[in-house]
Amino acid sequence: MANVLIAGATGAMGQKAVDLVNSMPDMEITAVLAPHLDAADREQYHLGEGVKVFNLLTDIDPTVADIWLDFTVPSAVYENVKYALNNGLLPVVGTTGLTDEQEQELIELSESKHLGGLIAPNFGMSAVLLMKFAQEAAKYFPDVEVIEMHHADKKDAPSGTALSTAKLIDQVREPHESNPDETESLAGVRGGDYHGIKIHSVRLPGYIAHEQVLFGGAGEALTIRQDSFDRQSFMSGVKVALEKVGDLDHLVVGLEKIL
Ligand SMILES: NC(=O)C1=CN([C@@H]2O[C@H](COP(=O)(O)OP(=O)(O)OC[C@H]3O[C@@H](n4cnc5c(N)ncnc54)[C@H](OP(=O)(O)O)[C@@H]3O)[C@@H](O)[C@H]2O)C=CC1
Ligand SMILES: O=C(O)C1=N[C@H](C(=O)O)C[C@H](O)C1
DSSP states (O other), X not given: OEEXXXXXXXXXXXXXXXXXXXXXXXXXXXXXXXTTOOGGGGGGXXXXXXXXXXXXXXXXXXXXOSEEEEOOOHHHHHHHHHHHHHTXXXXXXXXXXXXXXXXXXXXHHHHHHTOOEEEOSOOOHHHHHHHHHHHHHHTTOOOEEEEEEEOTTOOSSSOHHHHHHHXXXXXXSOOOOOOTTOOOSSTTTTOEEETTEEEEEEEOTTOOEEEXXXXXXXXXXXXXXXXXXXXXXXXXXXXXHHHHGGGOSSEEEOGGGGO
């Protein structure tokens, strides 16, 4: 039996994760971290009476769990994962927004502590495959732009998935120059720029999580698209991560590393 602390248990993803862990016979939620949760309201969030509720990172008793499952906010995730690793908990992280430097620091910390962990910018199979296919296509189509579309409550932009997609493409595409004569008569209209790869972030009610990678070539185009219509789509990836994190000996990035 593995004991799990869910950070962000009251959120949209946290609640899906609570239901997932409650359904796993060899996992138990022993604690949650959520700044505004009143312990008296546990039941409303599908948390049993024995679950310890923490509102502050500094109040947590680290012996309460073996695994730290994080679906919080970009501003909290770095300190959360650092806390987990420093206290012997194995992090499974879905929260986006870690910088490259923070990610590297956490990987080095996990290596020094000989602790496994996983950071996955996207736990959905369609997104994992989209990133893989986009990287392959970029070898042949260096002209590429990314459009990600998310629900209006999303805090970070671009999405972690879009940024990861751009990084994977950047690793393989030939040196490439965009049109030097291009101008913007409306600031920002050409989108964000990751090493010359334009990323466009759309935020609208009704959407959940969607991404398109558009490649253009001479007289042809290729579009790769994935859609997460329901947050349940992320849960099979989270389940695999919870089951396999104990087999890892350092923090790895990307669900594909454990599939
Ligand atoms: N990797 C993946 O496959 C996916 C990743 N995500 C990522 O997961 C994260 C959460 O998304 P989502 O569930 O939609 O967000 P929500 O806003 O719905 O939930 C955020 C949760 O974090 C808690 N929280 C807020 N501030 C802190 C803090 N300082 N310390 C600890 N907990 C805090 C909130 O608690 P309270 O309500 O008490 O403030 C709430 O429980 C985002 O970064 C998102 O990008 C989302 C979907 C899939
Ligand atoms: O905030 C979300 O909803 C999502 N966040 C992740 C991201 O930033 O890529 C994963 C997915 O896109 C949903």
